[in-house]
Amino acid sequence: MMGFIWFWLVAVMIVGYVVLDGFDLGVGVLHLFLVRDEAERRASLKSIGPVWDGNEVWLLAGGGTLYFAFPLLYASAFSGFYLPLMIVLWLLIARGVSLELRNHLDMGVWRTLLDGLFGIASALLAIFFGAALANVIRGVPLQADGYFFLPLWTNWKPGMNPGILDWYTVIGGLVALVALTLHGALWLSIKVSGDLEQRARRIVRPLWMMLIALTVVSLGATIGVRPETLENYYRYPFTFVVPVGVIASLIGIWMWNRNGAPVKAFLASSAYLFFMLAGACWGLYPTLLPSSSRSGFDITLSHALSGPHTLAVGLVWWLFGMALAIGYVAFVYSRFRGKADAEAKGH
Amino acid sequence: MTAELIHRLHFAFTVTFHYLFPQLTMGLALLIVVLKSVALRTGSAQWDHAAHFWGRIFGINFVFGVVTGIPMEFQFGTNWAQFARVSGGVIGQPLAMEGVFSFFLESAFLGLFLYGGSRLSKRMHWFSAFMVWLGSWISGFFIIVTDAWMQHPVAYNVINGHYEVASFWGLLLNPWGLLQYMHNMTGAVVTGCFVMAAVGAYYLLEGRDRDFARIFLKVGVTVGVIACIAIIFPTGDLHGKYMARHQPAAIAAMEGLFKTETGAGIVLMGQPNEETGQIDNPLVVNDVLSFLIYGTTKAEVTGLDRIPHDQWPTALPLLYYSYHIMAGLGTWFALLMIVSAFLLWRGKLYGARWALWALLLSFPLPYIANTAGWMTAELGRQPWLIYGLMRTSEGFSKTVSASNGLFTLMGFMGLYTLLGLLFTVLVYREIEHGPEAKGATVEAAHTAG
Numbered sequence: 078m079m080g081f082i083w084f085w086l087v088a089v090m091i092v093g094y095v096v097l098d099g100f101d102l103g104v105g106v107l108h109l110f111l112v113r114d115e116a117e118r119r120a121s122l123k124s125i126g127p128v129w130d131g132n133e134v135w136l137l138a139g140g141g142t143l144y145f146a147f148p149l150l151y152a153s154a155f156s157g158f159y160l161p162l163m164i165v166l167w168l169l170i171a172r173g174v175s176l177e178l179r180n181h182l183d184m185g186v187w188r189t190l191l192d193g194l195f196g197i198a199s200a201l202l203a204i205f206f207g208a209a210l211a212n213v214i215r216g217v218p219l220q221a222d223g224y225f226f227l228p229l230w231t232n233w234k235p236g237m238n239p240g241i242l243d244w245y246t247v248i249g250g251l252v253a254l255v256a257l258t259l260h261g262a263l264w265l266s267i268k269v270s271g272d273l274e275q276r277a278r279r280i281v282r283p284l285w286m287m288l289i290a291l292t293v294v295s296l297g298a299t300i301g302v303r304p305e306t307l308e309n310y311y312r313y314p315f316t317f318v319v320p321v322g323v324i325a326s327l328i329g330i331w332m333w334n335r336n337g338a339p340v341k342a343f344l345a346s347s348a349y350l351f352f353m354l355a356g357a358c359w360g361l362y363p364t365l366l367p368s369s370s371r372s373g374f375d376i377t378l379s380h381a382l383s384g385p386h387t388l389a390v391g392l393v394w395w396l397f398g399m400a401l402a403i404g405y406v407a408f409v410y411s412r413f414r415g416k417a418d419a420e421a422k423g424h
Numbered sequence: 425m426t427a428e429l430i431h432r433l434h435f436a437f438t439v440t441f442h443y444l445f446p447q448l449t450m451g452l453a454l455l456i457v458v459l460k461s462v463a464l465r466t467g468s469a470q471w472d473h474a475a476h477f478w479g480r481i482f483g484i485n486f487v488f489g490v491v492t493g494i495p496m497e498f499q500f501g502t503n504w505a506q507f508a509r510v511s512g513g514v515i516g517q518p519l520a521m522e523g524v525f526s527f528f529l530e531s532a533f534l535g536l537f538l539y540g541g542s543r544l545s546k547r548m549h550w551f552s553a554f555m556v557w558l559g560s561w562i563s564g565f566f567i568i569v570t571d572a573w574m575q576h577p578v579a580y581n582v583i584n585g586h587y588e589v590a591s592f593w594g595l596l597l598n599p600w601g602l603l604q605y606m607h608n609m610t611g612a613v614v615t616g617c618f619v620m621a622a623v624g625a626y627y628l629l630e631g632r633d634r635d636f637a638r639i640f641l642k643v644g645v646t647v648g649v650i651a652c653i654a655i656i657f658p659t660g661d662l663h664g665k666y667m668a669r670h671q672p673a674a675i676a677a678m679e680g681l682f683k684t685e686t687g688a689g690i691v692l693m694g695q696p697n698e699e700t701g702q703i704d705n706p707l708v709v710n711d712v713l714s715f716l717i718y719g720t721t722k723a724e725v726t727g728l729d730r731i732p733h734d735q736w737p738t739a740l741p742l743l744y745y746s747y748h749i750m751a752g753l754g755t756w757f758a759l760l761m762i763v764s765a766f767l768l769w770r771g772k773l774y775g776a777r778w779a780l781w782a783l784l785l786s787f788p789l790p791y792i793a794n795t796a797g798w799m800t801a802e803l804g805r806q807p808w809l810i811y812g813l814m815r816t817s818e819g820f821s822k823t824v825s826a827s828n829g830l831f832t833l834m835g836f837m838g839l840y841t842l843l844g845l846l847f848t849v850l851v852y853r854e855i856e857h858g859p860e861a862k863g864a865t866v867e868a869a870h871t872a873g
């Protein structure tokens with residue numbers, strides 16, 4: 078029971094991070110080609126400026142929650158995925174620095190450099206995060222002691238001897254890149270005005286079509302690479318509502334963007350991310366990290382879970398703390414609601 | 425180089441660089457609340473302006489703290505997996521609580537404080553500053569709880585070779601943690617005060633922004649003199665006494681006490697010689713160490729001779745020097761701040777150029793002292809990772825080779841060198857532009873159309 082609860086609480090933190098920081102990353106990607114002049118750059122940065130740091134906190138709070146609820150998974154996964162994780166850390170540093178400090182030096186060269194850094198770091202982060210999830214689904218060469226180590230690539234094939242990157246995880250990276258760019262475009266269509274808003278609304282169409290194709294391919298590939306993914310669904314057929322949810326949210330994105338309801342379109346995109354991630358989690362449960370060598374050394378819920386007293390204690394402060402956190406987050410978003418590039422006075 | 429050493433350097437380097445920023449964040453947050461409180465109470469636009477000038481510097485500093493802090497949370501898993509695997513049930517909690525309780529709080533209200541502009545009332549502005557201070561001090565608390573458990577494990581059970589928390593409040597109220605927290609936060613306030621006073625001194629020496637300079641000196645020196653005394657008595661004294669009782673090897677090593685002694689003297693200066701088991705060129709004051717630790721000069725202080733050699737801190741001279749640098753600088757801080765506070769009280773500080781020079785030149789020293797203090801704590805705990813329970817040599821990630829660790833260590837060193845240069849340039853610019861700079865940087869970018 079505790080295992081079930083904590084599995085889904087950690088999943089909630091991951092979903093929260095992807096839905097929130099996901100649009101920050103998407104705006105970053107769009108910076109590379111959609112955003113044209115200085116005024117538009119300032120507008121798009123202003124749309125995420127007050128909220129990006131709080132969005133990123135979900136990653137940290139989620140990581141900490143993973144550490145205390147599933148310490149074996151935390152230790153095994155973080156040391157096994159060492160090199161890509163370090164690269165992700167450097168990318169997070171680059172993204173944060175380039176976003177916050179862009180306007181601190183009044184030099185065109187400085188701004189161009191940091192805009193480029195911001196865009197590239199955001200794109201790479203989206204790809205790495207997508208590939209990371211795909212790695213977890215595909216499995217890793219776990220040893221009897223619960224540890225593993227993956228090189229960045231081996232033969233680009235998932236199978237007995239995988240690397241971080243193979244054709245399956247690259248697909249995962251691409252799904253994430255397109256999904257988050259779309260998510261960012263929908264955010265921009267709420268928060269900016271003028272030409273940029275129009276361009277953001279128009280780019281939804283090609284992104285959406287790419288996303289449908291990639292979604293279908295990735296779901297097919299997942300079942301091919303890990304057929305066990307469907308077991309939980311067959312055992313509890315009502316959970317097929319999840320793929321239905323994926324389809325419904327894709328339709329919602331298209332429909333509401335076309336009809337000029339940007340907030341609903343953005344929420345539909347959030348729902349897409351939620352259903353995709355929840356679906357992946359449900360496909361894994363109760364395995365946390367499968368073994369690619371099919372050796373039976375999977376890290377499962379029962380292996381990795383902390384003791385019952387620890388988890389009971391954690392539940393109390395976690396629920397209280399997250400309720401407070403959601404309160405702050407809602408407060409901040411509501412204070413900054415409306416178009417970001419409207420005339421606002423400083424002090 | 426062994427994998428263990430690389431992983432130790434990896435964590436030590438990244439955390440040392442990281443902590444340069446939170447110490448200013450936590451110290452300055454308090455001072456900004458002071459400035460905002462005076463502004464709200466007196467209606468002074470100038471004090472309010474002063475608060476927002478420091479808010480710009482705070483904002484830059486905060487970003488660097490955030491980006492260098494993320495690697496720390498991940499590093500327990502990446503580089504210290506064997507430790508993380510067994511300790512998650514205990515220290516995973518305060519680390520997660522830091523994220524859940526303080527990071528959300530800080531980031532939400534910092535966004536409001538820096539970018540809220542005219543969307544917020546005066547009271548809301550003050551409240552935002554207050555919540556940022558609260559968030560940052562809560563953050564510090566949870567990190568200290570984590571380290572304190574490693575230094576002095578309490579409130580735990582061992583179940584299937586894992587550590588699990590036995591008492592939530594026992595963990596949070598670990599006596600080591602409470603003493604360490606008071607001492608550490610006071611140290612952060614020292615940093616904040618010296619930085620603020622130094623900028624005030626700089627402006628006066630340059631003959632510019634005199635009104636603001638006087639505000640900065642007034643606040644920096646008034647809070648500073650309290651902090652610089654408190655860092656010694658009672659926080660340093662109590663923490664040291666507790667350490668002596670629970671980590672005798674650490675105290676003996678940091679004081680350079682090779683031989684157990686009744687009426688042990690305190691070594692003010694000298695180089696510990698591990699081969700001969702003596703201090704070279706010693707400057708010793710007799711009886712003081714016994715008195716400081718036990719309250720009587722007749723007490724016996726345990727020396728390293730009574731401690732099995734495999735339980736000696738592994739980097740003994742470095743530990744000794746770290747402690748002596750921290751204590752020596754702490755003495756200088758107290759002297760300088762007491763003198764400055766006296767001059768301020770007599771209305772003579774603003775004209776005393778020699779005092780202003782001393783304040784200006786001293787601003788890097790609290791950074792060195794805080795770093796030296798943390799080195800004392802962490803080196804003193806060696807050879808233990810969890811004191812008395814797990815050795816450092818047992819805790820690092822088995823599957824991450826020395827070569828991979830060195831690769832990423834070098835990556836961080838390069839990246840952090842760049843970040844350090846960038847930070848210096850940006851903060852210098854803010855100070856140069858001064859409090860009167862119109863619509864400077866951050867606010868212009870985020871509020872202008």
